[in-house]
Amino acid sequence: MNRLIALRNHPFPLLLYLEWALLGFAILSALIPAPMHDRQWPMPALLSIAGFALMGLRLPMHNLGLKVLYTGVGFALISLGVTLGEPSFRLLPFLYLLLVIRSCLIFELPGRLIVSGLAFVTFVVGFFYRIYDVVPLPVPLPAPHIFHLPVRHHIFAGPYSPPPVLEHFKLVVLSLTLNSALLFGAALVFVLLLVNALLAERQSREKLALANTQLRQYAVRIEDQAALQERNRIARDIHDSLGHALTAMNIQLETVLELWPTQPERARKFLAEAKNLGSTSLQAVRHSVSALRSDPLHGESLEAAVAAMGEEFQRTTGITQQCRIELPPVLPAPVATAVYRIVQEGLTNVSKHAVATHVWIYLRAGSELHVTLQDNGVGFQVDENTTGFGLQGMRERAVACGGHLQITSTAGTGCRISACFPLAGLPG
Numbered sequence: 001m002n003r004l005i006a007l008r009n010h011p012f013p014l015l016l017y018l019e020w021a022l023l024g025f026a027i028l029s030a031l032i033p034a035p036m037h038d039r040q041w042p043m044p045a046l047l048s049i050a051g052f053a054l055m056g057l058r059l060p061m062h063n064l065g066l067k068v069l070y071t072g073v074g075f076a077l078i079s080l081g082v083t084l085g086e087p088s089f090r091l092l093p094f095l096y097l098l099l100v101i102r103s104c105l106i107f108e109l110p111g112r113l114i115v116s117g118l119a120f121v122t123f124v125v126g127f128f129y130r131i132y133d134v135v136p137l138p139v140p141l142p143a144p145h146i147f148h149l150p151v152r153h154h155i156f157a158g159p160y161s162p163p164p165v166l167e168h169f170k171l172v173v174l175s176l177t178l179n180s181a182l183l184f185g186a187a188l189v190f191v192l193l194l195v196n197a198l199l200a201e202r203q204s205r206e207k208l209a210l211a212n213t214q215l216r217q218y219a220v221r222i223e224d225q226a227a228l229q230e231r232n233r234i235a236r237d238i239h240d241s242l243g244h245a246l247t248a249m250n251i252q253l254e255t256v257l258e259l260w261p262t263q264p265e266r267a268r269k270f271l272a273e274a275k276n277l278g279s280t281s282l283q284a285v286r287h288s289v290s291a292l293r294s295d296p297l298h299g300e301s302l303e304a305a306v307a308a309m310g311e312e313f314q315r316t317t318g319i320t321q322q323c324r325i326e327l328p329p330v331l332p333a334p335v336a337t338a339v340y341r342i343v344q345e346g347l348t349n350v351s352k353h354a355v356a357t358h359v360w361i362y363l364r365a366g367s368e369l370h371v372t373l374q375d376n377g378v379g380f381q382v383d384e385n386t387t388g389f390g391l392q393g394m395r396e397r398a399v400a401c402g403g404h405l406q407i408t409s410t411a412g413t414g415c416r417i418s419a420c421f422p423l424a425g426l427p428g
Contacts (some may be wrong), residue, residue, distance in 0.1 A: 015105070015195065019098055021340060023053055026094040045092060048081025059106050067106045071115055074099040075122065093184055096123055099192055105196035106133055112196075116188050124181045200329040236341065236393040242281050243390070244348045249277035251351065273316065302336040303327050303363070306343055310361055317351045325363040335421045338397040339371050340365065342405070345390045346373040346417050354378060354415060369403075371419040379409040392420075 026049045060066035078095050096119040103115035151184070230302065252274035259267035297305040303325045310321045343361060350359050354377025362372040391407065398405040403421035 015101055015198065018058060020095040022098045022101075023049060026052075026092055026098075029092070029094065046085075048077045048092065049095065051077045052098060056098075056102070059102060067111070070106070071099065071103055074102070078122075093123060093187075096184075097187060100188060100191050101195055104192065104199065109196075112192065116192055120181075120185055120188055123184050124177070125250065127180055128177050135309060147349040183355070232396065235395065244344050245277050245281040247348050247352055248312075249274045249281065251317055252277060268408060277316075297336060297340055301327075301329065302331055302339060305340055306361065306363060309340075309344060309347065313347045313351070313359075319356055319359055321359045321361060323361045323363075325361075327363055327365045327369075330403075331365070331369070332423070333404075335369060335401050335423070338401050338403075338421070339419070341370065341397055342371060342394045342417070342419055345394055347370060349390055350375045350415075351379065353380070356414065365423065367422075367424055369421040369423055371417075371421075373417040374414060376414045379411050379413050379415050381411060382407050382409050 004192050027046070054076065055070070055077075058327045060070050078092055080097070081092050100112070100116050100119055104112045107115065141293045215239070219390075255270045256267045256274065259270065300308075306325060307323055310323045313319065314321045347359065350356050350373075354373035356377030359373070359375040362370070362374075395405050398421065400420050401421050403419060405417070405419040407415065407417055409415035
């Protein structure tokens with residue numbers, strides 16, 4: 001597939017200007033009258049330059065065969081411009097440089113070096129033969145010979161030596177050819193370095209632009225992921241705190257309804273407790289809606305907070321509880337929050353579904369923190385209860401802290417919730 005080259009979309013405007021300059025120099029060099037020849041329009045050279053100008057409108061960028069054909073046509077145009085027409089000293093070196101520039105745009109580095117080497121060899125060989133074709137050489141004398149004079153005269157014998165002007169002319173031609181080759185080689189090296197630097201700089205910009213695009217995409221994904229995690233956190237907080245308080249309040253109100261006809265004074269106490277739970281629920285809603293990262297432990301240690309929660313659970317539900325807690329004075333805040341929420345959700349599930357009379361709470365920490373919550377209720381089939389948000393929230397909290405959670409239960413044998421959290425390497 002070819003690419004149309006124009007000023008508005010050319011990838012390297014500097015190279016486009018350089019191509020125009022080289023074409024201009026080539027035209028000027030073609031219009032300069034050739035030495036020792038009649039002044040006439042160098043039509044082959046001008047046609048070759050025009051062909052090069054037209055070839056610059058499209059460059060083959062993908063098909064290797066078209067690239068090779070394109071380069072071969074370029075060399076053919078130069079050869080036709082040099083060899084056809086009057087035998088003048090027109091080598092069109094600017095077209096060689098132009099061909100090398102275009103080869104840098106369509107070939108990789110090995111192809112660029114091959115085209116540059118062919119351009120250098122072609123130019124040097126053409127220069128060597130062209131200079132002998134244009135500049136007349138002195139007529140060589142006959143081959144060296146030995147001549148003798150008669151015996152009565154002095155006898156001279158020895159090889160013939162050519163005149164020194166021929167040797168001097170050969171040295172001049174050799175020096176001119178060598179200097180021209182070095183100058184043209186330096187120009188080729190400069191062009192290669194220039195174009196390669198531009199290509200490398202453009203590739204670096206493209207890679208940087210691609211990296212920036214990928215970073216923006218990653219930033220959007222991370223932002224979306226962070227927003228999703230935050231929504232899940234808020235949802236877990238609402239479910240754990242508000243759900244727990246509303247469940248306890250519902251139990252208090254049910255007790256009030258049962259006791260009101262026969263024991264109104266005792267019912268008022270439960271009603272007052274339900275009102276306090278309503279206030280607690282309202283506060284939890286405000287905290288969750290505003291997405292505040294409040295500490296559910298309220299500055300207390302995890303041991304004190306879990307013990308207080310167990311006593312409140314027993315007081316509000318009538319289900320007896322037994323706590324056994326062996327924890328260090330300081331725990332990582334994320335782990336302490338996760339453990340508190342897991343125990344809270346577990347107690348809420350016991351009060352709502354377990355129909356239990358007793359619950360055990362065990363917390364023990366060593367290199368890992370182990371949490372166990374067990375009841376003597378009716379149990380349930382774990383495989384048939386995988387969509388509950390409370391169970392899912394407990395698992396997510398454990399995984400978020402690098403731990404894991406397991407639920408063991410069968411109908412009629414109660415439920416056991418076990419969680420394990422690593423403590424090594426976590427900040428306090």
